[in-house]
Amino acid sequence: xxxxxxxxxxxxxxxxxxxxxxxxxxxxEDAEMALNNARDVYTxxxxxxxxxxVESKHITASNxxxxxxxxxxAADKVYxxxxxxxxxxELKHM
Amino acid sequence: MKPIRELNPQFLESKENKQHxxxxxxxxxxxxxxxxxxxxxxxxxxxxxxPDIAITNISLDLLGxxxxxxxxxxxxxxxxxxxxxxxxLRKEREYRSVLLVQQPNTDFAYVIARQFFFxxxxxxxxxxxxxxxxxxLRALAFKGIKEASYHERFSGDWLKRLGDGTEESHDKAQKAxxxxxxxxxxxxxxxxxxxxxxxxxxxxxxxxxxxxYYEKVENLLTEATLEVPEVPYFQKGxxxxxxxxxxxxxxxxxxxxxxxxxxxxx
Amino acid sequence: xxxxxxxSLEAQFEAKIANDEKIEPKDWMPxxxxxxxxxxxxxxxxxxxxxxxxxxxxxxxxxxxxxxAALLAKVQDEAGHGxxxxxxxxxxxxxxxxxYNQLHTGAAKYSSIFNYPTLTWADxxxxxxxxxxxxxxxxxxxxxxxxxxxxxxMVRVCKEESFHQRQGYEIMLSLCxxxxxxxxxxxxxxxRWWWPSLxxxxxxxxDSVHTEQSMKWKLKRKxxxxxxxxxxxxxxxxxxxxxxxxxxxxxxxxxxxxxxxFGPIDWDEFWQVVKGHGPMNKKRLDDRRNAWEKGxxxxxxxxxxxxxxxxxxxxxxx
Numbered sequence: 001x002x003x004x005x006x007x008x009x010x011x012x013x014x015x016x017x018x019x020x021x022x023x024x025x026x027x028x029e030d031a032e033m034a035l036n037n038a039r040d041v042y043t044x045x046x047x048x049x050x051x052x053x054v055e056s057k058h059i060t061a062s063n064x065x066x067x068x069x070x071x072x073x074a075a076d077k078v079y080x081x082x083x084x085x086x087x088x089x090e091l092k093h094m
Numbered sequence: 095m096k097p098i099r100e101l102n103p104q105f106l107e108s109k110e111n112k113q114h115x116x117x118x119x120x121x122x123x124x125x126x127x128x129x130x131x132x133x134x135x136x137x138x139x140x141x142x143x144x145p146d147i148a149i150t151n152i153s154l155d156l157l158g159x160x161x162x163x164x165x166x167x168x169x170x171x172x173x174x175x176x177x178x179x180x181x182x183l184r185k186e187r188e189y190r191s192v193l194l195v196q197q198p199n200t201d202f203a204y205v206i207a208r209q210f211f212f213x214x215x216x217x218x219x220x221x222x223x224x225x226x227x228x229x230x231l232r233a234l235a236f237k238g239i240k241e242a243s244y245h246e247r248f249s250g251d252w253l254k255r256l257g258d259g260t261e262e263s264h265d266k267a268q269k270a271x272x273x274x275x276x277x278x279x280x281x282x283x284x285x286x287x288x289x290x291x292x293x294x295x296x297x298x299x300x301x302x303x304x305x306x307y308y309e310k311v312e313n314l315l316t317e318a319t320l321e322v323p324e325v326p327y328f329q330k331g332x333x334x335x336x337x338x339x340x341x342x343x344x345x346x347x348x349x350x351x352x353x354x355x356x357x358x359x360x
Numbered sequence: 361x362x363x364x365x366x367x368s369l370e371a372q373f374e375a376k377i378a379n380d381e382k383i384e385p386k387d388w389m390p391x392x393x394x395x396x397x398x399x400x401x402x403x404x405x406x407x408x409x410x411x412x413x414x415x416x417x418x419x420x421x422x423x424x425x426x427x428x429a430a431l432l433a434k435v436q437d438e439a440g441h442g443x444x445x446x447x448x449x450x451x452x453x454x455x456x457x458x459x460y461n462q463l464h465t466g467a468a469k470y471s472s473i474f475n476y477p478t479l480t481w482a483d484x485x486x487x488x489x490x491x492x493x494x495x496x497x498x499x500x501x502x503x504x505x506x507x508x509x510x511x512x513x514m515v516r517v518c519k520e521e522s523f524h525q526r527q528g529y530e531i532m533l534s535l536c537x538x539x540x541x542x543x544x545x546x547x548x549x550x551x552r553w554w555w556p557s558l559x560x561x562x563x564x565x566x567d568s569v570h571t572e573q574s575m576k577w578k579l580k581r582k583x584x585x586x587x588x589x590x591x592x593x594x595x596x597x598x599x600x601x602x603x604x605x606x607x608x609x610x611x612x613x614x615x616x617x618x619x620x621x622f623g624p625i626d627w628d629e630f631w632q633v634v635k636g637h638g639p640m641n642k643k644r645l646d647d648r649r650n651a652w653e654k655g656x657x658x659x660x661x662x663x664x665x666x667x668x669x670x671x672x673x674x675x676x677x678x
Contacts, residue, residue, distance in 0.1 A: 135419070154429060355423075
């Protein structure tokens, strides 16, 4: 058998209340082992309270060549940000 | 399992009780020491990086456990001897480790089978030890049980992979299981100190859990498509200081520095 | 793509790096950038896992339980660092298995310092203090290198590495505060590891082929000679605290340059070791190959089991 061992992406929640964040990848033959390995590799110093693993091949990524049409149109929509709106100074909190 | 009762404060004033407790604790802790040492040999030589890291973690957990137990022993002894004196400066016959943990890292299947046989026992043991009449032991058990549960999961999962993997791995796993099976019963051996500690409520009576142990182990072996070996006779001796021939070499290596440079600080 | 288009892409690419922007795996990159990074990152990863062996040699003989645990944890960290770096390398389109293959066939290099033997317990101290010390000098600047996955791996590595050097120095300190025999053991280890540690920072600038390009891509922020000077200047006072003597009769403080002058390095020895003639080259590679080959049936078993489990699951679903 010469099939290569699948690659997994690891996401760790460092404490409750925070989101899972990508922290790296590793190899494992199955999901159970990927979880165990992630625990042993990425939480040796108390880094996590919860782990997600997903096989890398299941991730669909946007293409950098498309980043112009994907992300630049958002840049000029200034009205989406609170600072766009001018309000009198007397109004303290809004 | 007996309900928790607190140890009579005068209990350790009896010299005999004290010696029994020390012997009993050595019988527990020496297993951790020798197994940690065996696993330590593997660091850097695993079948891949991930299992290499995982096995080192187990070794580190066991080392942590043994240090706590030895520190407790040195506290009971109260003669100024340290955890390292206990770990490194005894003679071979004074160690109380069972034969199972002394067995060599013949191949990955032996490493996993040895670990699994030990982990199932250790988890049951620490679970029961949480009911000990001795407060320190309860605390040690409470801390250790989480690690032991993870170990059992790790070695059990791997045994299934090896047993139910390829034909080659199945054969290797079966061979390891067959060879190591004869050492499992010694885990339940009760010596005089054990009996004294069971009577005092310090130690759990593991013999009562023996059936449950074999049931658990056999279930997993079946799931791993492995046959449960039948042996006419179980090997024992380590717990009473009658070790395998491997033991001398393990100690020669482990004690080398302490023996070559006595009375030094490191 | 026409040549002009490539030129323009290249110009944009270089501008991005000059601007301190990171390059990510799916971004366009010149082939040479990809190749250079595969070479450097994998070399770094190989060094981590070959580096486990000389220290692993003393795990079973560590003189106290505390030292044993610390050493185990340290060697384990090196496996972790190898893993992070291999993963970073894999984002460049090469598999870990291919990278191992390059190591096992001798096509890829690793840090030549690991081709020296660890003869006494003091070597654990000297390696932590000197070898990790030199490594840190090399590695800290890489936390801001241009290739994103490499930079992120290095941040993690540097964070974890911080205990390694202290661990080594503490071992040396205990020896130097110990018996005369222990102190001699420490001095002997320093004598043997000092020069290889200096060599570890790479050939002199005048003989170094990669430096200019590497600087541009932020694979390097300082030249080998600068790094070496920095290493010597920070290590000599540390040796003084230990009461040990650096084995270089020409070592002398130079007020004018604000650093130490030092004696000539035996570059012939360095190149011999790089070429495979060091005392431990063969053993190190044999050990790596052995672990991998002996592990094959284990990896195959796990793959076969995963496949069976999948099939069972699918059958259940139907």
